[in-house]
Amino acid sequence: MVYMPHWPMPLKISQTRVNLEHMAFLMKQLGDPHLKLPSIIHIAGTNGKGSSAAYLSAIFANSGYRVHVYTSPHLREFNERIVLSGCPIFDDYLTEILEKIRYVTNDNELNYSFFELTTAAAFVAFSEVPADILIIETGLGGRLDPTNIILKPIATMITPISYDHMEYLGPTLPIIASEKAGIIKHKVPCIISAQTPEVFEMLLSKCEEMQASSIAFGYDYMISKEKKEFVVESSGFYEKFPFPKLLGDHQILNAGAVIAGILSGCFKDFKLSTDNIKAGLKNVVWPARLEKIKCLGIDVIIDGAHNSGGAQVLSLWMKDNVKKPISLILGMTKNRDAKLFSSYFKDIVDDIYCVRVMSEPSSYTAEKLASLIEPNSISTIICTNLEEAIIKAFDKGNSIIITGSLFLAADAMNIRQ
Secondary structure, three states: OOOOOOOOOOOOEOOOOOOHHHHHHHHHHOOOHHHOOOEEEEEEOOOOHHHHHHHHHHHHHHOOOOEEEEOOOOOOOHHHHEEEOOEEOOHHHHHHHHHHHHHHHOOOOOOEOHHHHHHHHHHHHHHHOOOOEEEEEOOOOOOOOHHHHOOOOOEEEEOOOOOOOHHHHOOOHHHHHHHHHHHOOOOOOEEEOOOOHHHHHHHHHHHHHOOOOEEEEOOOEEEEEOOOEEEEEOOOOEEEEEOOOOOOHHHHHHHHHHHHHHHOOOOOOOOOOHHHHHHHHHHOOOOOOOEEEEEOOEEEEEOOOOOHHHHHHHHHHHHHHOOOOEEEEEOOEOOOOHHHHHHOOOOOOOEEEEOOOOOOOOEOOHHHHHHHOOOOOOEEEEOOOHHHHHHHHHHOOOEEEEEOOHHHHHHHHHOEO
């Protein structure tokens, strides 16, 4: 459920796939705010988009620059999606912009998706509030994503791609990657994080087609892990950095890709020293990613993993970092592949407590979620709510992981004590 301080009515909302021609028309009605933005870094991918945006934001901010950020979804409040110079957009300002959008859209017959309208609101805010750099995360895909209305970012970035939103993006990884690669622009450098070979092939081909220089993991830079630090190196640089504040080896990959882009000169018009980078890694904030909190006075770990790639990363981290026995509390949005997601935790967790995500109306019921998990692979327990699941797992003396949805992580944070 999207919590907003205000949503103007009436607005004609479409549930269909977005159309960039409609987005361009809306931008024109609003005075083309997308042509009045600060320098842009545009990020697409399946997993790690938000974390990469958080690293970039922290590094630029620690270098003294004013940073705007657009991400989705939010964790607790919609305002988190539109960050202006380090602060979520104020309610009154967001209301003012949304009313402006309502006024111009009432004069045309086009229907817009929710994300198109909120992206338009973000672009208006970003165009009106001064900043030095704007970091934009796509919502879904890339080629037809409303954020792709921007013409000339200073750099693009493709984070790890896995299976997700297949009903919109396609059934295979190369097809999904081709949609994500739609943000790659002519002669604009593209930073590419770790990928499968078939995805690399597609992304590098797209870079060649667009005459965009690529900075690709395994091709143009490498990352290695040592005891207390990690190394980012290429033929042109070799630098050591402390582990980032965010936990997990996947966060080293995310941070390393950002650093490789910086050291390769993608942001040459900005002064970003290695000390600035180290400060950014230390100060980065991105909640609900392997975050340890207390719920009902009980220690739990929350993680926003919600697709197969996220489940794989989380399960690998749990093997080495969570004391057994382990209970997994799971809630997921409808149409997610619960069977595949849960399969990564076989032989790692003792049981899965299935719950409905209270802040997500389109989530599976606990009963439906339990029915989708592979029979006989993992013991499942149906719970009426998250609190019941936490208490039952705690009574068994198990370590507790809460995952499957960012909205479930938000539910956990809302009962934090």
